[in-house]
Amino acid sequence: MTTYSGTNEFEGATFVQASFKGAALRFSDVSGVTMRGVDVDGLDIDSHDLFFGSLLVNGVDVVPLVDAELNRQFPGRELQKSQTPEGLREGWVAVQAAWQTTVADTPSDLVDAHVEGEWSLAQTLRHLVLATDAWLRGGILRVQQPFHEIGQIFTGAGEMGFDMSVFRADPPSYDEVLAVRAERQQQVTDFLATATAELLAEERENPWGGGDWHPSVGDCVRVILEEEWAHLRYVRRDLALLRPATAP
Secondary structure (H helix, E strand, O other): OOOOOOOOOOOOOOOOOOOOOOOOOOOOOOOOOOOOOOOOOOOOOOOHHHHHOOOEEOOEEOHHHHHHHHHHHOOOHHHHHOOOHHHHHHHHHHHHHHHHHHHHHOOHHHOOOOOOOOOOHHHHHHHHHHHHHHHHHHHHOOOOOOOOOOOOOOOOOOOOOOOHHHOOOOOOOHHHHHHHHHHHHHHHHHHHHHOOHHHHOOEOOOOOOOOOOOOEHHHHHHHHHHHHHHHHHHHHHHHHHHHHHHOO
């Protein structure tokens, strides 16, 4: 299969009676794409940015419908948008309980298994360590070098100029991942325990830099919650695919 990477040659193009059956698009911009008279049976779209825009299907914006269904599937997810300390604390408790169940229910032979192109459970937990480090330790607490060495950085960070020397080259053991993850979870719990509405309203710098966005402390907490719920969904999706493949 031919791979097109880092190209913009298809921008504004028109495809007529073309077949994209079985094609895969990753980290690509498909905003503003118009499809008419197309066969979409089995079309699978997964976008963390879905909830920041619209997606029209037969003239209906399905984003609110998807958001509501995910809230039904993941009780407490709706609290990721909370504007109060109490709501954010409740949302944090809910997502941590959901994660505890998923981690406890995953057999040891699947913690490092992954679907092609996706992270394993162990890698996902390492990424959540990174997310907590960025938004709590870096964004809110303004720690100069907030990152733990086992953090799982996002794809393309090196090309963006991020200092990759912060992170260890050799993968940590799963026990170490769980230990560091527990430390970071406790740090969020401790912070939220005393957070006030006044503190949540304070302005901070974007820990990833760039742009004109200056998030509030509350915004930083909400990003942490969004990361937790999104990656929980990814992991549960992938584990559901991996379990039949590994069952006797």
